[in-house]
Amino acid sequence: MRESVDHLAMLRQQLAWIAGGERSVEVARFATGHKALDAALGGGLMRGRVHELFAAEADDSASSLGFAAMLAIQAALGGPILWLKTDEAERRGGGFHAPGLAELGGDPDALVLGLAPDAKALLKAAADAARCAGLGALIVECWGKCPVLDLTASRRLALAAEQSGMTLFLLRLEAEPGPSAADTRWAVSAAPSRVLEANAPGPPQFEIELLRRRAGPSGMRWRLEWDRDRLAFNEPALPGAVVPLPSHRPASADGLRLSA
Amino acid sequence: MPETPLAFTEKVKAALRLAAVDQAATALGLAAGMTPADARARVPELIVFDRDEAADRVWLERIADGCIRYTPMVEVDSPDGIILGVTGCAHLFGGEEGLVADVEKRMAELGMSMRHAFAATPFAAHALARFQTTEVRQLPVASLELEPEATQGLLRAGLKTINDMAARPMAAIAARFGGEAAQALRHLLGEISRPITPRIKPAPILAERRFAEPVARTEYALETLGELAAETVRQLEQVEAGGRQFEAAFFRSDGLVRPLVVETSQPTRNAALVVRLFEERIEGLSDPIDPGFGFDLIRLAVPVIEPLAAAQLKLEGGPAKDAEVAALIDRLSTRLGRNRVRRLVPVDTHIPEQMQLALPAVESCVPVAAWPVPEPGEPPMRPLHLFDPPQPIEVIAEVPDGPPYRFRWRRVFHEVRRFEGPERIASLWWKRRDGEVDRPGLTRDYYRIEDARGRRFWVFRHGLYDEKPDPGWYLHGLFA
Known part of the structure; x- marks a missing residue:
């Protein structure tokens, strides 16, 4: 399996070379900050691609929305973010609350919200926005089955994003994965957070699964924790009382004795 | 065949009365004010x-908008008149007679009949048109339009x-019949005048094209719009x-106009x-522009202008990128509606749902407050x-x-597995509608909670137990 993937990648490279130097083989990526995840993706998520995020269950919608917002903050690097949704999404998922974005480390002034009356108008607006290279990131929120978002529509979005170099996060909530031209596809679910003092919930944690990836293996799962101060994801500490080991010297006899 | 009257x-004082009758009914001796029986x-x-006053008004306003072709000074004279300030405009239509002929022709195409009068003041024109004297x-x-008594x-x-009244001294009229009568008389005699309040403020920048023959093809009309742009x-x-704002008006030959x-x-x-925004x-229009018998005048006005110096593009492409985003916002606002593409602006309050204001992204605004800055590590x-x-x-x-x-x-x-709270948010007692300070609104106790699966919610209890x-x-709310 691994072999065929490499082979395919090589063939693609050759094709790109034949088609002309328009398409650069080296694509820009942005690192998520989670070491294992970045290593598996070859340095992070690709810019100028469509990334599909599915809510693992209906109740994970809010977590998926938050996860998309965090990825968009990372991808945009302070540039403008456009968030497109429908009227129905506003009703089901609630209205956007800008102080909440500031709490995640984003800049609400860089955000533009677009409300489409229906899914068709939403996709049309998304196709226009995907062509705009000035945007830092685009989030398209689709609720339900959304039959207008078929393979053709998603390929159109993918091509537009590839040409403009703008990263698109396609949020699919209460939906089943279908054929699409997305670069990666993820299932996002909420995970219990780290306990702070007095049993308070800590920073948001997620359990994500790579459902599909165009150029590479899939099926892995990771646990991520958002660190607002670094604007990056962390590998969460294991639950329970854990004694931190000093990073600049090997685990000493003291450390061993403590853990014993 | 005679027309059906x-x-x-x-309804006048709980009794049904005729409010308006057509020409056929007038010829048969009916008049406004009779009972239907x-x-x-x-x-x-x-x-x-039944009379639909709102529809009458909309129709009158549409006709008034169409009259912008003659003069920018157009005023709706409710309920049934339009006043045009034609000083310095009439010669463009071959004098006052030519102007009247043009208006009459267009009104006839709409199936409307009209009466008109020329006068030095809007008051006199109003009265002369209704009582048909020169x-x-x-x-x-009765043309003074005073109370019936x-x-x-x-x-x-x-x-x-x-x-008869003008021959008497004004002071005597005011003493016997009231100041209103004297005032109305002064208006009619032209001793007091008033300026016409134009319905639409004349735009600072304007370009228009008149056609000798009406243009019936929408494509050609759009091409003309490009030239006007x-x-x-x-x-x-x-x-x-x-x-900042562009207004295109397609004047149909029957006198109506469709502004975009x-x-x-x-x-x-x-x-x-x-041009792309207009396209x-x-x-996005639910009903496409209907040329009817064709457009005979297309006008592009720029009602809102702002200073804009010639700009030089930067090498690193900063302003070009901003311009791209601005163009995208314009397109989406035009297609979806200006209120559907928004930016969020902070408001200085502690009530969560009032902390932001969603303003149309096409409007530029200076925020007065700042977003709350989260504490590091929290x-x-x-x-x-x-x-x-x-x-x-529950x-x-x-x-x-x-x-x-x-x-x-x-x-x-x-x-619920983890929680933090309560965060107590009191109501704005100083904004109570009844103004009773000793009876403030309910306090909310907010809790940040997480359930067994890791979903995070923001819930509150509305009111304390002693309230x-x-x-x-x-x-x-829902946390990420």
């Missing part, structure tokens, strides 16, 4: 409708026309300004962009999505004053 009714007794075939002094006293008083005193851009360049407005978030002098606008204290209104939930709490133990939202039970016997619980 037609009348409109309205009397009118039907005389003319059994009379057709009667001389102000020959007008009956006052008019009756004037008639009893033997004053039948304006001339180029013309306005040249005018804008001369004054070093850019347009597009807005840009930054002042622009880009003709291609303006977007036309595409988890998010405010949710990313907020329900408006908050959704009621809560079981261990102690009445404590945090929820489990709750039900959208028919699903959630077991309300059985306070309700609501889910206000």
Whole structure:
């Protein structure tokens, strides 16, 4: 399996070379900050691609929305973010609350919200926005089955994003994965957070699964924790009382004795 | 075949009366003010409708908009008149007679008949058109439009026309018939005048094209719009300004007009962009522009302009990128509606749902407050999505004053594992409508909670136990 993937990648490279130097083989990526995840993706998520995020269950919608917002903050690097949704999404998922974005480390002034009356108008607006290279990131929120978002529509979005170099996060909530031209596809679910003092919930944690990836293996799962101060994801500490080991010297006899 | 007589009714003091009758009904002796029963007794075939004042007004406004072709000074003279300030405009239509002929021709195409009068002041024109005399002094006293009792008083005193009144000293009229009568008389005699308040403010930049033959093809009309856009851009360049709003008006040969407005978030002098926005606008119309018998005048106005100096593109492409985003916002606002593409602006308050204001992104605004800055190291204290209104939930709490133990939202039970709170948010008692300071609104106790699966919610209890016997619980927001 691994072999065929490499082979395919090589063939693609050759094709790109034949088609002309328009398409650069080296694509820009942005690192998520989670070491294992970045290593598996070859340095992070690709810019100028469509990334599909599915809510693992209906109740994970809010977590998926938050996860998309965090990825968009990372991808945009302070540039403008456009968030497109429908009227129905506003009703089901609630209205956007800008102080909440500031709490995640984003800049609400860089955000533009677009409300489409229906899914068709939403996709049309998304196709226009995907062509705009000035945007830092685009989030398209689709609720339900959304039959207008078929393979053709998603390929159109993918091509537009590839040409403009703008990263698109396609949020699919209460939906089943279908054929699409997305670069990666993820299932996002909420995970219990780290306990702070007095049993308070800590920073948001997620359990994500790579459902599909165009150029590479899939099926892995990771646990991520958002660190607002670094604007990056962390590998969460294991639950329970854990004694931190000093990073600049090997685990000493003291450390061993403590853990014993 | 004679036309069926037609009348409109309205309620006057709880009794139905005829409000307006058509020409066929007038010829049969019917008049406004009769009861429908009397009118039907005389003319059994009379057709009667309820009067729709709102529709009348809309129709009058549409006709008034169409009159912009003659002069920018157009005023709606409710309920049934339009006043045009034609000083310095009439010669363009071959004098006053030519102007009247043109208006009459267009009104006939719409199936409307009209009466008109020329006068030096709007008051005199108003009265002359309604009483169909040429001389102000020959007008009956009813043209003063006073209360019925006052008019009756004037008639009893033997004053039948304006001339009779004008012959008397003004002080005597004011003393006997009231200041209103004297004021109305002064208006009619032209001693007091008033300026016409134009319905639409004349735009600073304007380009128009008149056609000898009406244009029936929409494509050609759009092509003309492109040429007009180029013309306005040249005018804008001369004054070093850019347009924030563009208004295209397609005047149909029957006198109606279809105005289309597009807005840009930054002042622009880009003709291609303006045309593209108009195409977007036309595409988004629920009913396409109907040329009818054709357009005979197309006008592009720039009502809102802002200074815009010639810009130089930077090598690193900063402004070019900003311009791309601005163009995208303009396109989406034009297609989806200006209120559907928004930016969020902070508001200085502690009530969560009032902390932001969603303003149209095409408007430029300077924020007066700043977004709250989170403390480093703390988890998010405010949710990313907020329900408006908050959704009621069923809560079981261990102690009445404590945090929820489990709750039900959208028919699903959630077991609370971690919580933080309460964060007490009091109401704005100083904004109470009844102004009673000793009875403030309910306090909310907010809890940040997480259920067994890791979903994070923001819930609150509406009211303390000493404020309300059985306070309700609501889910206000969802954390990431």
